[in-house]
Amino acid sequence: MEPPIDLLLFLIPIYVANSSPVVLGGGPPLDFRITLQDGNRLLGDGKTIRGFAGGVLAGTVAGGAAAFFYRSPFFPDIQAQFLGAFVLSFGTLAGDALGSFIKRRAGVGSGRPFVLDTITFLIVALALAYPIASANLYDPQNLIFFAGLTLIIHPLANLLANRAGLKSVPW
Ligand code: CTP
Ligand code: MG
Numbered sequence: 001m002e003p004p005i006d007l008l009l010f011l012i013p014i015y016v017a018n019s020s021p022v023v024l025g026g027g028p029p030l031d032f033r034i035t036l037q038d039g040n041r042l043l044g045d046g047k048t049i050r051g052f053a054g055g056v057l058a059g060t061v062a063g064g065a066a067a068f069f070y071r072s073p074f075f076p077d078i079q080a081q082f083l084g085a086f087v088l089s090f091g092t093l094a095g096d097a098l099g100s101f102i103k104r105r106a107g108v109g110s111g112r113p114f115v116l117d118t119i120t121f122l123i124v125a126l127a128l129a130y131p132i133a134s135a136n137l138y139d140p141q142n143l144i145f146f147a148g149l150t151l152i153i154h155p156l157a158n159l160l161a162n163r164a165g166l167k168s169v170p171w
Pocket of ligand 2: 117
């Protein structure tokens with residue numbers, strides 16, 4: 001396992017990409033209001049084009065800015081680290097949308113809590129980064145740290161966002 005500071009800095013683009021749509025989102029939904037055979041929306045109104053694009057951009061800028069003064073041990077070179085900021089951010093929003101897709105298929109309404117809310121985005125981000133990241137990123141101890149911290153931070157961040165008036169629900 002790498003030092004916790006390296007693990008925390010690695011998570012910057014993922015956490016920024018996942019949290020920023022709450023403030024940056026709004027406008028037309030990402031699924032163009034398409035409803036599937038099961039009668040439920042493809043993704044629902046909780047996933048907007050602006051939230052997706054804004055989240056990817058914010059995560060990429062945050063991770064890219066960090067790469068200017070910090071060399072991550074999880075990418076073979078600085079180019080891969082910059083590209084990684086984008087790939088991790090895109091993976092985060094793609095995973096977030098995948099989570100909503102699964103929720104809608106399970107009949108869970110937009111904004112309702114769901115087990116996968118907390119972790120799908122992390123799994124997809126890590127999976128998409130596989131071709132460009134160093135193999136040590138996927139050490140089991142690192143993955144346990146990422147998953148464990150995210151399972152704690154995600155509900156806490158949502159609760160704080162609710163208390164701060166950014167979100168109508170505390171999850
Ligand atoms: N958001 C957005 N676009 C995204 C993701 C999030 O606009 N791609 C905004 C929406 O305003 C959303 C809020 O961020 O309501 C919180 O995100 P999240 O909890 O992921 O969405 P939910 O509303 O809970 O919808 P779902 O049940 O589909 O996850
Ligand atoms: Mg939600």
